Amino acid sequence: MARRSRSALERATVVTPDLERSETRAKSRRGFLLALPGYAYLMIFFAVPMLIIFVYSFGTRSATGRTILGDWNLDSYRRLFDDFVLSVMWRSFWLALVTTVICLVISYPFAYYIATRGPRLRGLLMVLVMIPFWTNFLVRTYAWRLILGRNGPLSALLGFFGIEEARLLFTNTAILIGLVYGHLPFMVLPLYASIERLDWSLVEAARDLYASGWKAFRKVTLPLSMPGVVGGTILTFIPSFGAYIEPELLGGAQTMMLGSFIENQYYAVSDWPFGSALSFVIMVLMLVGTIVYFRKGGRTA
Amino acid sequence: MTVQSALRRRGLLERLLATHSWLVYAFFYAPIAVLVVFSFNGGRQVSIWQGASLRWYRQMLQDAALLSALRNSLIVAVVSTIVATALGTATALAMERFRFRTQRVYEGLLYLPIIVPEVTLAAMMLVFFIQAFDYIGRITGTPPNLSLTTIILSHICFNISFVTVVVRARLAGLDPSLEEAAADLYANRWKAFRRVTLPLIMPGVLGGGLLALTMSLDDVVTTSFVSGPGSTTLPVYVFGLVKKGVTPVINAVSALMLLASMTLVFSSLLVQRGGSARKSKAREKERAS
Amino acid sequence: MRRLVLALAVIGLLVTACGDDAAETTTTAGGTTAASTTAASTTSAGPKACAAGETDGNLVLYNWTQYIPTGPDAVEAEVTDLIAKFEEEYGVSVTQDFFTSNEELRSKLQAGATGYDVIVPSDYMVSMLITDGLLMELQPAALPNVANVDPEFMNPPFDPEHRYHMPYQWGTTGIGVAYAEVPEDFPTSWGLIFDPAISEQFPRGTITLLDDAREVLGAALRYLGYSINSTSEAEIREAGDLLKSTLERGIIATFDSDTFENMLTSGETIIAHGFSGDFFLEFDNLSTDDYDAWEDFGYFVPDEGGVLWVDTMAIPANAPHPCTAHAFINFILDAENGAELTNYNWYGSPNAAAEEYIWPEILEDPSIYPPEEVIARLEFIADLGDLNALYEQVFTEARG
Numbered sequence: 001m002a003r004r005s006r007s008a009l010e011r012a013t014v015v016t017p018d019l020e021r022s023e024t025r026a027k028s029r030r031g032f033l034l035a036l037p038g039y040a041y042l043m044i045f046f047a048v049p050m051l052i053i054f055v056y057s058f059g060t061r062s063a064t065g066r067t068i069l070g071d072w073n074l075d076s077y078r079r080l081f082d083d084f085v086l087s088v089m090w091r092s093f094w095l096a097l098v099t100t101v102i103c104l105v106i107s108y109p110f111a112y113y114i115a116t117r118g119p120r121l122r123g124l125l126m127v128l129v130m131i132p133f134w135t136n137f138l139v140r141t142y143a144w145r146l147i148l149g150r151n152g153p154l155s156a157l158l159g160f161f162g163i164e165e166a167r168l169l170f171t172n173t174a175i176l177i178g179l180v181y182g183h184l185p186f187m188v189l190p191l192y193a194s195i196e197r198l199d200w201s202l203v204e205a206a207r208d209l210y211a212s213g214w215k216a217f218r219k220v221t222l223p224l225s226m227p228g229v230v231g232g233t234i235l236t237f238i239p240s241f242g243a244y245i246e247p248e249l250l251g252g253a254q255t256m257m258l259g260s261f262i263e264n265q266y267y268a269v270s271d272w273p274f275g276s277a278l279s280f281v282i283m284v285l286m287l288v289g290t291i292v293y294f295r296k297g298g299r300t301a
Numbered sequence: 302m303t304v305q306s307a308l309r310r311r312g313l314l315e316r317l318l319a320t321h322s323w324l325v326y327a328f329f330y331a332p333i334a335v336l337v338v339f340s341f342n343g344g345r346q347v348s349i350w351q352g353a354s355l356r357w358y359r360q361m362l363q364d365a366a367l368l369s370a371l372r373n374s375l376i377v378a379v380v381s382t383i384v385a386t387a388l389g390t391a392t393a394l395a396m397e398r399f400r401f402r403t404q405r406v407y408e409g410l411l412y413l414p415i416i417v418p419e420v421t422l423a424a425m426m427l428v429f430f431i432q433a434f435d436y437i438g439r440i441t442g443t444p445p446n447l448s449l450t451t452i453i454l455s456h457i458c459f460n461i462s463f464v465t466v467v468v469r470a471r472l473a474g475l476d477p478s479l480e481e482a483a484a485d486l487y488a489n490r491w492k493a494f495r496r497v498t499l500p501l502i503m504p505g506v507l508g509g510g511l512l513a514l515t516m517s518l519d520d521v522v523t524t525s526f527v528s529g530p531g532s533t534t535l536p537v538y539v540f541g542l543v544k545k546g547v548t549p550v551i552n553a554v555s556a557l558m559l560l561a562s563m564t565l566v567f568s569s570l571l572v573q574r575g576g577s578a579r580k581s582k583a584r585e586k587e588r589a590s
Numbered sequence: 591m592r593r594l595v596l597a598l599a600v601i602g603l604l605v606t607a608c609g610d611d612a613a614e615t616t617t618t619a620g621g622t623t624a625a626s627t628t629a630a631s632t633t634s635a636g637p638k639a640c641a642a643g644e645t646d647g648n649l650v651l652y653n654w655t656q657y658i659p660t661g662p663d664a665v666e667a668e669v670t671d672l673i674a675k676f677e678e679e680y681g682v683s684v685t686q687d688f689f690t691s692n693e694e695l696r697s698k699l700q701a702g703a704t705g706y707d708v709i710v711p712s713d714y715m716v717s718m719l720i721t722d723g724l725l726m727e728l729q730p731a732a733l734p735n736v737a738n739v740d741p742e743f744m745n746p747p748f749d750p751e752h753r754y755h756m757p758y759q760w761g762t763t764g765i766g767v768a769y770a771e772v773p774e775d776f777p778t779s780w781g782l783i784f785d786p787a788i789s790e791q792f793p794r795g796t797i798t799l800l801d802d803a804r805e806v807l808g809a810a811l812r813y814l815g816y817s818i819n820s821t822s823e824a825e826i827r828e829a830g831d832l833l834k835s836t837l838e839r840g841i842i843a844t845f846d847s848d849t850f851e852n853m854l855t856s857g858e859t860i861i862a863h864g865f866s867g868d869f870f871l872e873f874d875n876l877s878t879d880d881y882d883a884w885e886d887f888g889y890f891v892p893d894e895g896g897v898l899w900v901d902t903m904a905i906p907a908n909a910p911h912p913c914t915a916h917a918f919i920n921f922i923l924d925a926e927n928g929a930e931l932t933n934y935n936w937y938g939s940p941n942a943a944a945e946e947y948i949w950p951e952i953l954e955d956p957s958i959y960p961p962e963e964v965i966a967r968l969e970f971i972a973d974l975g976d977l978n979a980l981y982e983q984v985f986t987e988a989r990g
Binding site for chain 3: 360363364365366427428431434435444446447525526528529530531533537538540541542543
Binding site: 024027028029030031032034035037038039041042043045046047048049050052053056106109110112113114127128129130131132133134135136137138139140142143144146147181184189190193197213227231235238239241242244245258259262263266272275276279282283286287290291 | 314318319321322325326328329330331332333335336339388389391392394395396398399400401402403404407409410411412413414415416417418419420421424425426428429432454455457458461465466470471473474508511515518519521522535536539540543551552554555556558559562563566
């Protein structure tokens with residue numbers, strides 16, 4: 001059969017494997033270039049500092065609290081298994097977990113309610129959620145000191161119900177309240193974003209299908225809003241775990257949490273190797289935990 | 302059937318949800334109320350009411366150190382937010398819409414600033430800057446110093462991550478066919494981005510920017526580690542005041558910041574509403590003519 | 591890309607290794623210019639001779655918050671604005687930056703931060719900074735007002751011969767009480783806190799302790815009859831155990847070094863471990879024409895003894911304007927200025943010549959200026975070298 005000479009148009013419209021590959025490569029390069037500024041920034045201003053700290057964790061503390069590098073050792077890492085350290089980590093983990101659960105339980109109905117209002121009202125309600133968090137965080141937490149104090153309104157309220165001399169402030173409970181208060185928006189926002197985007201026709205269909213509204217919720221609404229739940233719990237748990245301000249201002253004599261402990265090591269004790277070792281291990285644990293959780297719960301918030 | 306009518310069938314549920322929500326709002330605003338009320342306290346005590354007075358507002362306006370700290374805070378917040386938002390948005394687009402090598406590594410790197418405990422990030426940045434200054438000093442002869450710049454650089458670090466997370470969430474929920482259609486329509490990729498993608502992700506970008514602004518304005522630990530002479534920011538100054546002796550001046554500052562942000566937000570809402578009202582009026586006019 | 595990550599890792603390691611090597615050899619961290627001058631100044635008189643009153647640029651002061659009268663605060667306290675006065679007299683401008691703890695100051699200086707001309711470290715911190723070579727030796731020629739300093743403060747254990755510091759304010763650490771809540775003849779002893787029999791009568795969580803290992807363990811050591819600078823591990827651990835058992839009784843609300851006086855006067859606590867001047871300032875502020883806070887609250891130094899502390903002025907080794915720094919220190923050592931400092935802070939002035947300008951109610955207050963026999967029971971906190979870490983460790987673990 002005689003070979004026809006291809007017209008220019010024909011040649012242009014035939015997609016050869018070569019063309020496809022070079023297109024994906026071009027696209028991949030574009031993507032890389034787009035991400036490059038942020039990537040480079042984080043590499044220089046985050047990865048390098050992190051490496052420096054990592055190196056520090058193998059150093060030793062001098063008598064005056066300086067960090068001596070060169071005498072590499074694993075002492076700091078060994079100390080991580082001390083009873084005291086483990087108890088601090090456990091307390092922080094537990095408080096962060098309880099905080100997250102409470103935030104979730106409070107936020108879900110709240111976010112659901114807002115997401116099911118009319119479009120204008122929705123925006124306004126969300127803004128009203130954000131506004132308190134435009135005041136200084138320290139002062140807001142300090143205000144809880146007043147509210148929970150011996151002579152504060154909450155104490156008076158409890159006294160009204162016959163509960164005298166209730167110790168609210170400087171307890172784990174106070175820290176919990178402070179943590180929940182500080183992190184509610186981090187739970188509400190992703191939940192709201194997720195619920196607001198739901199395809200309500202699916203919910204309606206589910207309601208018609210299942211006799212009970214609760215079952216419809218459980219089988220359709222909840223799973224569809226999972227990305228929001230995952231995002232919210234991560235954004236709540238992680239900061240709560242390493243929180244510093246709330247335990248400092250609201251915590252008591254025996255409620256030391258991780259954030260205060262690390263700060264204590266860097267400042268008062270000036271044991272940078274130990275502080276760095278601790279920080280590094282926590283970082284790795286959290287990163288692994290987050291990745292695992294993410295994979296299980298869905299890709300994006 | 303709309304959502305609203307669906308819910309109204311369940312009157313009790315609706316009422317329960319409403320009550321719950323109002324309680325949550327009360328919880329949000331209780332400390333704010335305490336804060337604002339005590340900013341008018343006549344006495345020095347932050348917890349014992351001694352009559353109403355404006356003295357703290359007056360004192361605040363005369364406190365040069367406080368005002369300078371406020372100014373520093375605003376500069377740092379605005380600059381770091383703008384840069385972080387730009388970088389974060391670009392990153393989010395890259396991660397969601399493209400596939401390239403090292404994406405996994407970058408993904409992990411992106412989440413680290415959020416995961417790292419504040420204090421660790423602060424210590425990291427301090428050591429890094431000092432070492433960097435050491436090197437720069439050896440090359441150029443004059444070592445730079447801790448300043449607003451070092452604070453801004455540190456804030457951008459964690460803000461990039463926050464912005465990326467928010468914008469990615471928004472992108473993930475978008476229908477990619479819209480962008481594909483735009484790509485076919487506009488020959489220029491940049492035009493397609495500007496006309497279609499950008500407006501679609503704008504709520505995410507604004508949300509991320511807002512979050513970054515808030516985190517920057519509130520940051521205490523990292524800022525106090527990396528600030529130098531003359532670069533104290535408001536939260537650090539307040540922290541120092543709390544350490545020295547709390548007076549209602551801090552309440553006054555917070556109350557004013559609250560007022561400022563409420564005004565900002567409500568005025569922008571009004572502008573939006575005005576804009577859409579004007580648009581619908583214009584459309585009506587068109588239809589009529 | 592993996593190569594890039596590896597490269598960055600190597601860079602990171604090099605940076606730390608080389609950077610700190612240099613730091614170790616010159617015994618400071620920081621730029622080269624600073625390094626050469628400090629190498630000289632740790633052994634000899636300093637980079638440049640300063641005459642009395644000479645200035646070489648503007649001043650950056652790194653101080654505790656509200657520790658020097660300035661601005662509207664000074665006006666309200668009816669005290670001279672010392673910063674403005676200095677600016678006027680010497681024609682320079684002063685920037686004040688703040689730190690909230692000695693450790694924060696040390697961290698910044700150890701990490702190599704520059705730009706500060708005068709710093710205000712506490713006693714034990716001075717000796718630590720000297721050991722690290724972070725302080726510039728003072729030039730006596732630029733400090734004629736040193737003659738005003740009370741001989742008591744001339745040869746402290748943390749810096750004998752006064753080579754690196756000048757005293758700023760001094761005070762005691764003791765106990766503040768709310769008279770209404772404690773029995774009439776309560777014992778003026780640390781037992782109020784540590785003795786179960788005595789503290790039993792107080793409601794749970796109404797006592798605060800300072801958030802400071804040396805102060806708290808020092809109090810415990812004193813109560814047990816030992817020195818606050820004990821070098822015996824057994825004694826230190828005994829103090830730690832006492833602290834732990836005290837905490838387990840639940841009477842301690844929290845550790846607080848900043849708002850303990852507020853909590854006392856607002857009724858949150860009834861007993862507070864704290865610094866003299868902080869209490870007095872609070873009581874003074876609370877008093878109005880109709881109300882005398884001193885009738886409801888008081889402060890005392892316990893019978894067993896306690897801590898005498900001095901805050902000092904020092905010049906960092908890499909200070910950019912050492913002459914102005916000297917001028918400022920000399921300015922504070924002036925009799926009138928030193929008096930105004932005390933009139934503002936309600937702390938003791940180490941300046942003997944200032945006494946004639948200090949308000950009588952401060953001078954005559956035995957809590958601020960204790961009689962001889964009380965001072966005899968007080969000790970400075972000393973830098974114990976390697977043992978410092980033990981104190982910190984015992985303190986942290988008792989809190990577990």
